[in-house]
Amino acid sequence: MAGQNEGSSTRRYPCEKCPLRPLPLFREFESQELAFISTFKKGELAVDKGATVLVEGSHSAHLYTVLSGWGFRYKLLDDGRRQILNYVMPGDLIGLQGTVMGEMQHSIEALSPLLLCVFEREQLPELYRKHPGLAFDITWLAAREERMLDENLLSVGRRSALERASYLIAFIFARATGLGLNDSKPMQIPITQQHIADTLGLSLVHTNKTLRKLSSRGLIVWRDGGCEVMDPEALQKLSGWSGLGDTRRPLV
Template sequence: MRDRRDRPRNVKQVPCEKCPLRPLPIFREFERSELDFVSTFKRGELFVERGATVLLEGSHSAHLYTVLSGWGFRYKLLPDGRRQILNYLVPGDLIGLQSSLLGVMEHSVEALSAMVLCVFERERLSELYENFPGLAFDVTWIASREEQMLDENLLSVGRRSAVERAAYVLAFLGARVRSLGPEAAGPITIPITQQHIADTLGLSLVHTNRTLKKLADRRLISWRDGACEVRDPDALAAIARWSGLGESRRPLI
């Protein structure tokens, strides 16, 4: 397992006041006092290469992270090395909260592409809860939203057919990209392989390949340069019988 992270930078190359994510309509606005706190809460940025481990199951971390750019995924491993991908991470997502509450990480996080992460001091999380009820609610909302996503994933694995499962995960990822801005309205490129999808769906690679081919034959997806291009997220959602993300604005720490 590769771990090729750089150390967090003490100098903030992206000040919170000029964060490129904050103007996006999907994120709620901060009050001035909240923004001032987050600016001191943030330590710097961490630059992560594709394939690097951000957090490792069973480990402790002194930091929390927010994805500033790039893709990642959360996963668990069985003792024999079989992997189950639990969820995917896009800009604005918070990483490592679970370790704050349970003491150690119950899953691992890997960079799906090159990533830039905002780094926060874990020990100051209690200060956030004590002094900033709005931000405390945001953290609770993030944890609740993650549980809701896992519920939908469990429904897929338990009740959807193979084609419906594949259509759901690609529609879900497409919708998450679209939620970040209107410029994502065209075909959406997601840096995943068929193995990633197989490990998400709980299917063999051969079965996954045959399933994805059915979607590709309908011109709903295509494969290009080692990535999946989602061409029609709405049609994929219809196949999966999925009603969408169902959110207008969400928090950004």
């Protein structure tokens, strides 16, 4: 589990100079909200690739917002089988479940080096009492997570293997594009075929065959560093997914 030795004196990015805030994807803070978030944030935490940020069943004194990097949420069965629930990207709030429910019901692992903004869980009630706009933002983020899980459940339950893989890659691509993570063309998503198999509920062999079909159509290219997306529009059409839409979202 990631260590928690960060402090406000080690900040690289004050909230007033957050590199995510200027992105058109995020709504603007009001001045009093920004002032509160600046005191709410206690520091930053760097997490190595492959490290576990939060563990299912753990109690954490902190909430985190992803400042940079990729990760994923997952659950394990007793025999070690893994179900990946969703992918974590910049701007995502993690650890809220542990705050509300008392303990985490899933784990979070870093797909790449992560930089996290660290918030004290004990200050969350003050946020709800004094800043209803920020309280709505947190509720919005929780509802958004539920919406994404709904779509993932639809994939696992009703989409074919080819449609599942197309949806997952198109979905990750769309999220990353909104965050400006596609500066390199084509975009490379830092996941393995095992990650995709564990997300889609397929065997690794079935996943490999499915991805080869997408590759043969010129939609993706698989490399050692992950999946390169060549034709996101075709992936979206193949999956029958309508896309993310243009709604601006909160950033806490």
